[in-house]
Amino acid sequence: MRALPRRAGGAAVKRGLLFDSTKCIGCGACSAACKEQNGLPLPIEKETTAYTWTVVENHNGVNARRLCMHCLTPTCVSVCPVGAMQKTADGPVIYDSKLCIGCRYCIMACPFGVPKYQWDRPVPVVGKCVLCAPRLAAGKATACAAVCPTGATLFGERDALVREARGRIARAPRRYVDHVYGLDEAGGTSVLMLAGVPFGQLGMREDLPHEPMPMLTWRVLSQLPDGIAVGTVFLLGVHWITRRRVEVHRAEGGGPAATPHGPGRTEA
Amino acid sequence: MSVLPLAAHRPARPGFWTTVFFVILALFLVVAVVRFTRGLGATTNLSDRFPWGLWIGFDILCGVGLAAGAFTIMAVVHLFNIRRFEPIVRPTVLTGFLGYLFVVFGLMFDLGQPWRIWHAVVFWNPHSVMFEVAWCVMLYTTVLTLEFVPMVLERFGLERLRRILHHVNTPLVVAGVLLSTLHQSSLGSLYLIVPEKLHPLWYSPMLPVLFYVSAIGAGLGMIIVESYLSGRAFGRELEMDLLEPLGRAMVVALAVFGVLRLQSLAHAGALPLALQPTYEGRMFQLEFGMGVVLPIALLLWRRVRTSRTGLVTGATLAVLGFIMHRLDVSVTGLERASGARYVPTWMELVISVGLVAIGFAAFALAVRFLPVFPAHVPGARGSGADGAPPPRAGETA
Numbered sequence: 296m297r298a299l300p301r302r303a304g305g306a307a308v309k310r311g312l313l314f315d316s317t318k319c320i321g322c323g324a325c326s327a328a329c330k331e332q333n334g335l336p337l338p339i340e341k342e343t344t345a346y347t348w349t350v351v352e353n354h355n356g357v358n359a360r361r362l363c364m365h366c367l368t369p370t371c372v373s374v375c376p377v378g379a380m381q382k383t384a385d386g387p388v389i390y391d392s393k394l395c396i397g398c399r400y401c402i403m404a405c406p407f408g409v410p411k412y413q414w415d416r417p418v419p420v421v422g423k424c425v426l427c428a429p430r431l432a433a434g435k436a437t438a439c440a441a442v443c444p445t446g447a448t449l450f451g452e453r454d455a456l457v458r459e460a461r462g463r464i465a466r467a468p469r470r471y472v473d474h475v476y477g478l479d480e481a482g483g484t485s486v487l488m489l490a491g492v493p494f495g496q497l498g499m500r501e502d503l504p505h506e507p508m509p510m511l512t513w514r515v516l517s518q519l520p521d522g523i524a525v526g527t528v529f530l531l532g533v534h535w536i537t538r539r540r541v542e543v544h545r546a547e548g549g550g551p552a553a554t555p556h557g558p559g560r561t562e563a
Numbered sequence: 564m565s566v567l568p569l570a571a572h573r574p575a576r577p578g579f580w581t582t583v584f585f586v587i588l589a590l591f592l593v594v595a596v597v598r599f600t601r602g603l604g605a606t607t608n609l610s611d612r613f614p615w616g617l618w619i620g621f622d623i624l625c626g627v628g629l630a631a632g633a634f635t636i637m638a639v640v641h642l643f644n645i646r647r648f649e650p651i652v653r654p655t656v657l658t659g660f661l662g663y664l665f666v667v668f669g670l671m672f673d674l675g676q677p678w679r680i681w682h683a684v685v686f687w688n689p690h691s692v693m694f695e696v697a698w699c700v701m702l703y704t705t706v707l708t709l710e711f712v713p714m715v716l717e718r719f720g721l722e723r724l725r726r727i728l729h730h731v732n733t734p735l736v737v738a739g740v741l742l743s744t745l746h747q748s749s750l751g752s753l754y755l756i757v758p759e760k761l762h763p764l765w766y767s768p769m770l771p772v773l774f775y776v777s778a779i780g781a782g783l784g785m786i787i788v789e790s791y792l793s794g795r796a797f798g799r800e801l802e803m804d805l806l807e808p809l810g811r812a813m814v815v816a817l818a819v820f821g822v823l824r825l826q827s828l829a830h831a832g833a834l835p836l837a838l839q840p841t842y843e844g845r846m847f848q849l850e851f852g853m854g855v856v857l858p859i860a861l862l863l864w865r866r867v868r869t870s871r872t873g874l875v876t877g878a879t880l881a882v883l884g885f886i887m888h889r890l891d892v893s894v895t896g897l898e899r900a901s902g903a904r905y906v907p908t909w910m911e912l913v914i915s916v917g918l919v920a921i922g923f924a925a926f927a928l929a930v931r932f933l934p935v936f937p938a939h940v941p942g943a944r945g946s947g948a949d950g951a952p953p954p955r956a957g958e959t960a
Contacts, residue, residue: 344611345611370756372690373688373690373691373756374691374692374693374756375688375691375693376682376683376688376691376693376694376696376697377682377683377686377687377688377694378686378687378688379686394679394682394686395675395676395679396674396675396676396677396679396680396682396683397674397675397676397677397679398673398674398675398693399614399615399675400691400692400693400753402611402614403614403615403757404756404757406759408611408612411611412603412611412614412675413602414602414603414604414609414610414611415602415604415605416602417599417600417601417602418675418676419602419603419675419676420675420676500759502759503759504758504759508756509690509756511755511756511758511768512690512691512692512752512755512756513690515692515748515752515755515771516689516690516692516695516752519695519745523741523745526740526741526744527737527741530638530642530737530740530741531733531737533642533643534641534642534644534733534736534737537642537643537644538644540644541644541646
């Protein structure tokens, strides 16, 4: 039983994965299952690409899975101009290739470097792990969790996974570094990780803010409607004042000043 | 008004710049075919580590910024009613209009699926800066078109239509200034979301403000450079009495930008990095020294500012510094975190250079066939008839 039991009665329970690096033997069954589940072409590449959505990397003898972290407040969802990326209530961050215009802002912005592009195709789309959203909808665990022979990848409800991760650290403090990766990174992720070495040594960023990244741009964007209103009034006001000045100047016989709107050139 | 040099005056043999233009155009078309049949990977040095390169950094970020003269001059003349700048409104609007066409055209090459560009109109995500950028490009291109069209209407004597547009002039100018403000700043906002990737010498919460202010300086600089180039190409005198005050305004914009830039570095604790002999440090020193400090220092001198060469040199430095700042934000500042060094392929360069060449050629054609320059400026037009070298397409380059 690799899936933790679902909390009874939980309406929109966000589910996720717990990857325990200390249990991973690097067999690569997760990558193979992912390929099959999502109809991706072989071979399994060394690092994640648009065609290989998860890999097991070996960092000095320590195995570390790479896959989409499925942020709770995903950067890719916030930056996509056409809403091709969406976070479902179930947990997965899914991608609708039919909407994508190919601006690649998601690839640019993702703090975990997850979305990848089909650079080799004339009609390219983005590729990334979607947490087996169709399987989740059918009540099944992700393909990678279902196939994992050692339970290194555990599927379940995120709250339960957090408790499980903390319990493991508490039970074996010398086996793990005291850090559940994904608990707070970039505002928290649906995929959590445990490891015996600092995550920086596994190629993971340890400097990510704990506030969701989309706040960085939303702080600015949310000001726009107010700013546009003030700006419109201000500019029209400036125009009104300066035009009046020209009219007064002309009324006082100040010479043939150009009309406020006039293309002065034709009248000169 | 609409007396134009006739095609018959032109020599049959194409000139040097015309030849250069057609060579570039031919290369451009070949690369365009490769781009759309083989994909981005075959044409560019872009990768998952470096998804945005020259086409975003130069074609989009610089194209939009260098078109900023249009909204600045429109505001000065039509909102602040400083009428003496009227003679440079039309060439500046033309530059802005062509600049935005350049950006839209360039975007077609960079987008993975450009034929879906209309998706931004239908599928909304107001949380995305890119969504704001898309709408600003669309709306401001429309505004610039409406500001440009009167030249065409005047050329063909469609007075009634021109008068209709004339009545909506003020709302149009207000919309143009607001949209430009949003658009210029939003290009900086694009990079707010990558604090962990963009080098501290370029990342700042102030990026939207920095992009806006630098665009005003660069836009003014472009007016001076563009006046100089078209002056050379069309045998016109430089309107030094108008350009010198613009030079002063540019110095102020550059100075405000410089202060903001140093402040944001200080707040980020990145000032010491600016002096280090690292790759990023050197690029910053070049960008800031050449593009901000030097033009300010030069143009503060009255004698430099009032001399044609001095003014044009200062403006050129400011424009180059601006381009460098945008490329540093979009390329240099991201290299270290990405773990990849990005150098554009020759094909990426051909597309960018080709777009510039097409822009210059379009400007030259517009000047030839449309009432762009005021008639009362000596030598404004008809120079082809009085023995001076006649203007040719692409001559402005």
